[in-house]
Amino acid sequence: MITLEPNKTVRDVVLENPEVSRVFEKVGIDYCCGGQRSLGDACASAGVTLEDLNKSLTLTNISRVEKIDFRSVSLTELIDHILDTHHLFTRTELKRLRALMTKVCLKHGQNHLELAQLEALFDRLSAELEPHMMKEERVLFPYVRVMEAAVNDQRSLAAPLFGTVANPIRMMMFEHDNAGYLLKQMRQLTHDYTPPTDACMSYRTLYQSLDALEKDLHQHIHLENNILFPRAVTMEAAEQ
Numbered sequence: 001m002i003t004l005e006p007n008k009t010v011r012d013v014v015l016e017n018p019e020v021s022r023v024f025e026k027v028g029i030d031y032c033c034g035g036q037r038s039l040g041d042a043c044a045s046a047g048v049t050l051e052d053l054n055k056s057l058t059l060t061n062i063s064r065v066e067k068i069d070f071r072s073v074s075l076t077e078l079i080d081h082i083l084d085t086h087h088l089f090t091r092t093e094l095k096r097l098r099a100l101m102t103k104v105c106l107k108h109g110q111n112h113l114e115l116a117q118l119e120a121l122f123d124r125l126s127a128e129l130e131p132h133m134m135k136e137e138r139v140l141f142p143y144v145r146v147m148e149a150a151v152n153d154q155r156s157l158a159a160p161l162f163g164t165v166a167n168p169i170r171m172m173m174f175e176h177d178n179a180g181y182l183l184k185q186m187r188q189l190t191h192d193y194t195p196p197t198d199a200c201m202s203y204r205t206l207y208q209s210l211d212a213l214e215k216d217l218h219q220h221i222h223l224e225n226n227i228l229f230p231r232a233v234t235m236e237a238a239e240q
Helices: 010-016 018-027 040-048 050-060 075-108 115-150 164-187 200-239
Strands: none
Touching: 010 018, 010 040, 010 200, 018 040, 018 200, 040 050, 075 115, 075 200, 115 164, 115 200, 164 200
16 A cells, blocks of 8 residues: 655655556656655646545556566666666657658648647657767766776776766756656647547557657656666765
């Protein structure tokens, strides 16, 4: 039985019960970029009471089977999971959705003017996510791997060119906030990805896929903002 406490941060609720994130998605509670807010404040912003949230948890019948506690795995294992699960999915979906977006806009753009705005937002999101992931893969993640290996082997670690791991992390979190803003704009524009009555199968597939992309990005950002980044900063500080 999960007990939700209004004064606990959203971040801590999800860290302790990762499966709760599915319910937070449904009611519109931001647990990645907005994870530092108290659960009570987050509920108020989402227009849901704590009682309603508890009912949703009960009805969802959340299972703890095969739950992975990413707080206890090594940083290298966590990075591997992020790369193999989230970076791969994001790159694959951005490419697929780019073609699908073009197709839907050409067919339905004249009757649904909001599609032009959706396409522009999607283009901005794609333009930010691609270099963002590349910077993580080429700069931040390799340093964290080397740092963890040095700590495990009790070796000294040379200071990186960026000074401290907190510097690139700060930039990554800023970019996460930008992505979160664009995702919210896309959801609002599409009325929670509700397709119009005249939507064809491609139109409906586009909305379903954008919704799935958003949910995966929320999980992706949560793992970095709330677990990987704080642990990396703590590890580096302990060695100084």
